[in-house]
Amino acid sequence: MFKDLTVEEFLQNLGEGSATPGGGTAAAISGAMGASLISMFCRVTAGRKKYAEIKGEMEKIASEVDKWREKLIKLADEDSNSYIEVMNAFKLPKDTEEEKSIRAEKIEVASQRATEVPFETAIVILPILEKVSSLANKGNPNAISDLKVGLELCHTGFIGAISNVEINLPTLNDKEFSREIKEKMMEAQVRAQKAVDEGRESIFNIFEQY
Amino acid sequence: MFKDLTVEEFLQNLGEGSATPGGGTAAAISGAMGASLISMFCRVTAGRKKYAEIKGEMEKIASEVDKWREKLIKLADEDSNSYIEVMNAFKLPKDTEEEKSIRAEKIEVASQRATEVPFETAIVILPILEKVSSLANKGNPNAISDLKVGLELCHTGFIGAISNVEINLPTLNDKEFSREIKEKMMEAQVRAQKAVDEGRESIFNIFEQY
Numbered sequence: 001m002f003k004d005l006t007v008e009e010f011l012q013n014l015g016e017g018s019a020t021p022g023g024g025t026a027a028a029i030s031g032a033m034g035a036s037l038i039s040m041f042c043r044v045t046a047g048r049k050k051y052a053e054i055k056g057e058m059e060k061i062a063s064e065v066d067k068w069r070e071k072l073i074k075l076a077d078e079d080s081n082s083y084i085e086v087m088n089a090f091k092l093p094k095d096t097e098e099e100k101s102i103r104a105e106k107i108e109v110a111s112q113r114a115t116e117v118p119f120e121t122a123i124v125i126l127p128i129l130e131k132v133s134s135l136a137n138k139g140n141p142n143a144i145s146d147l148k149v150g151l152e153l154c155h156t157g158f159i160g161a162i163s164n165v166e167i168n169l170p171t172l173n174d175k176e177f178s179r180e181i182k183e184k185m186m187e188a189q190v191r192a193q194k195a196v197d198e199g200r201e202s203i204f205n206i207f208e209q210y
Numbered sequence: 211m212f213k214d215l216t217v218e219e220f221l222q223n224l225g226e227g228s229a230t231p232g233g234g235t236a237a238a239i240s241g242a243m244g245a246s247l248i249s250m251f252c253r254v255t256a257g258r259k260k261y262a263e264i265k266g267e268m269e270k271i272a273s274e275v276d277k278w279r280e281k282l283i284k285l286a287d288e289d290s291n292s293y294i295e296v297m298n299a300f301k302l303p304k305d306t307e308e309e310k311s312i313r314a315e316k317i318e319v320a321s322q323r324a325t326e327v328p329f330e331t332a333i334v335i336l337p338i339l340e341k342v343s344s345l346a347n348k349g350n351p352n353a354i355s356d357l358k359v360g361l362e363l364c365h366t367g368f369i370g371a372i373s374n375v376e377i378n379l380p381t382l383n384d385k386e387f388s389r390e391i392k393e394k395m396m397e398a399q400v401r402a403q404k405a406v407d408e409g410r411e412s413i414f415n416i417f418e419q420y
Binding site: 006010014015016019024026030033035036039040044046047143144146148155156210 | 212214221229232236239240243246253256257272275276279283356359363366373376380417420
């Protein structure tokens with residue numbers, strides 16, 4: 001699992017010329033790294049006497065975001081695994097009509113999964129993005145640059161995951177499945193953009209006062 | 211060093227309530243992760259017969275980007291270390307006038323270094339950003355989503371690093387030093403925005419044809 005590699009090994013693996021790990025895995029790790037910084041922001045706030053009133057709330061959000069981070073770390077692996085399944089399906093024999101039909105079915109199933117995984121990544125990141133604006137407004141301004149990097153990493157994770165959905169959609173035969181994912185994806189994109197815009201604005205205002 | 215931690219340990223460290231590692235370190239790792247994906251894109255292109263004509267060029271760019279990645283991994287550590295130095299300087303005694311003066315001097319020197327490190331991070335990421343548009347136009351379109359995530363991670367690394375420069379600048383006493391960094395930073399921001407806009411446009415066009 002990627003989480004057990006050292007940071008250096010992971011970055012080396014990512015840079016190699018093999019198809020996995022690739023952008024989908026990196027997007028999930030980007031979201032996880034953003035989640036870490038957002039938890040850190042909550043904890044750096046909770047640890048200060050000045051913020052005693054919101055200590056409980058900050059600790060609760062930090063734990064919640066930690067759980068999403070763990071989910072994203074799992075999705076980083078699932079992304080690579082699902083893509084390996086697609087490549088394996090393409091290698092199946094296609095000499096007889098029966099083989100051709102089995103192969104086509106396996107490719108479709110694997111490709112659907114390889115589309116669902118980055119979609120799940122995006123969906124896990126979404127509620128993290130939606131926490132940022134309110135955190136910026138009430139948390140410790142001394143750590144505002146950590147929150148900013150956290151927001152941008154989650155945003156990159158979100159749009160990276162969506163790109164991986166987009167690149168897989170045209171390869172699918174099940175048009176009903178594609179249509180459903182596409183619809184949900186567009187809803188998620190609207191919500192994410194709103195959260196990012198509001199988060200950036202709140203953070204910008206804190207920087208201005210700094 | 212962060213590169214020797216596992217990915218999971220690194221993410222845990224980042225999420226804790228201590229001041230380091232924080233956004234500056236995450237920004238450098240984001241840039242490193244983006245660099246890896248851009249190297250991967252070059253190698254996935256170089257490995258295909260169809261791109262035999264640009265194989266040498268792609269391998270050369272991949273090696274160059276690998277070197278910048280190594281530099282970014284070092285800067286991730288330096289960022290945390292420089293911030294620890296600032297915190298240590300603040301802990302120095304301030305009972306006598308002499309102690310006060312030594313402490314103020316050490317805080318200034320450490321804070322300048324804590325400003326220079328994220329500035330260097332941004333400067334290392336800049337030429338990587340500037341490679342993307344041309345890579346998108348000539349490389350293997352099957353890996354375009356990897357290049358896209360690479361670009362976005364490098365961009366997040368760049369703006370994350372710049373935020374860390376911005377948050378440190380007002381704390382410095384040496385106004386000449388601040389002015390110089392600010393001037394160079396603004397130049398770098400203009401170049402980075404141009405590179406990101408062009409990179410996004412080229413990638414968008416490849417997605418449209420896909």
